[in-house]
Amino acid sequence: MTNVDVHQHLWTGSFVAALRARTEPPFLDGGDGGDGRDRWTLHTAGEPPYEVSPADHDIARRAELAVADGLGRALVSLSAPLGVEWLPSGEARPLLDAYHEGAAALPRPFGAWAAACVRDIDADVTAGDLDRGFAGLQLPANCLADAAGYAHCAPLLDLLEARGLPLFVHPGPAADASPRPGWWPAMVPYVQQMHAAWFAFRAFGRPRHPRLRVCFALLAGLAPLHGERFAARGGAEGRKEVDRNVFVETSSYGPRAVDAVVRALGTDVIVQGSDRPYAEPPQSPGFGLGGAAAYAFRIANPRRLLTGEG
Template sequence: MAEENRRIDMHAHFYGGGLVETLQSRRERPYLRKREDGVTVMVAMNGEFPFTDHYHDPLVGLAEMKSAGLTHRMLTFPGALGVDLLPANEIATAISDYNDFLAELGTQSAGALIGLAGVPLDDLELACAEVRRIRRDLGLPGIILPSNYFNSLQEAATLVPLLEAANDHGCHIMLHPGLKVGQEPPPLPADFVQYRLSAVDLQSSASQVALTLILSDIIETYPNISFQIVNLGGTLPFIFERLESIARHRNPDLPFPTEKLRHLWYDCASLGPRALEAAVRVLGADRIMLGSDYPIFKDDPYAHAVAPAKLTEAEKEQVTWKTAHRLLTRLEDLRQKP
């Protein structure tokens, strides 16, 4: 396919690969159930939603990709669901089978589908072994982790063995909103739950994660890990000047490291042209990738966010596929190193 026609979606989720059967057998969140009206719903941590074929049928997803003009899509383990937090003796085999399925999807789709694996976080030894397996044996680019592990340095330190394994094998890590092992969902807001949780709180969470990475030495300690922050880094493109002002007035000898934001990778999932314009100015088009958040959102991410944005054609091309292509090429080079 001609390079100028590529469109690489770097933020989508997949609930198939054997997870349907696993979730149907459960009776505690997360699980699948059939309502009296015959509709199958996913009972998740913060509510429930209709579980359509878009969530678990790769053929449905591929058809949707084609209709949106997408040429490639990174499908991730459904991290926000909390499956990877379950006791390892219950879920490790199912996660391993799922990762095998992702690798097979990549082969069957001639590389159009790119899998981002899950790991059983209840057992870090098993999780480290799975990181090595998915990079060395399956050739998947990396893993998805719940971002609550990166709300502070102390929390991130609990994953040091996993980060070391990921660094050893040159791993991509998407930090996606999600709970830690043993963590209970916070109380629901008193009103306007979807907007408060799925927009305001989520964007704040993404910003907290990025702050942990750029204000610490994590990026330098693990140089072979590429960290992806979802949704354009949350609120950071819009509040970085306030962060710089705080440093200038309260810590004049320690400026806020705005430039380190460009050491991370971002997607524009579920956001639009105005947000993308702001993020490109701060983060750079060469650090931002197309993202849909499919199947939760079904907008064509190019038509919805990139095409109407007031960006140069070179910047649009960068976001649409060049940034992702460069990242994926780097990851494959790292995997091939002895």
């Protein structure tokens, strides 16, 4: 048994080099490759340029932080808002290969989620990536927002179900590049994507994949708090019991939001995720709900999500 954070981001040298090799979004420029003193500038198709601190992706420093956080395992994932998964396979593959190469070589306590091209689905390639010991597969929420998305991604989800591995649903790229405050993507399109993905899984994902374990980032955009409205409008479907194989993680939220989701879902399907380095882990592991909640969020529930046991 170990404390787990299911949601962190850590760019390895191979992935940084692959981003630097590009001249179209997503790409990285500025600095000299990561000596901790320069700034990197990230360019994506749907967001303003973003200044990235190389120190945030220093592997030794991040390992020390994970230990200081009391973690026995920290799962990193591809930054899906970059839009890598949505590129044509010929463009996506070098970035995905670089990500998998670096992530598979990370030292303890790190593990990682695999990633896949969603424009051109290739389950055989993803199977090979999963063979390298990844915890499961991350997919962007905006590829799982409706029936067509679930039909398109079915080969990948079938693969996970057959192997007993979980799916991690993370916000994908923000589509609107019009002028907005820098915080807008995190507060509007990311949340909207997660909200849609939560209900799309209920409507289309679970009937097609009855054994799949899935975790939604950022408390599924607080979609579970709409349970009363769903019960009023969704009839018998809206009154079903909580699905114990559908989890939400806590990144960027604090005690008030987590307490509200606990009231909606209970403590059995909430797992800790921090989104480090973009957000800090909670100061109180149980979000003020007590030691039993901390044990559930950090140990018991992540174990069930990742292994199906417990």
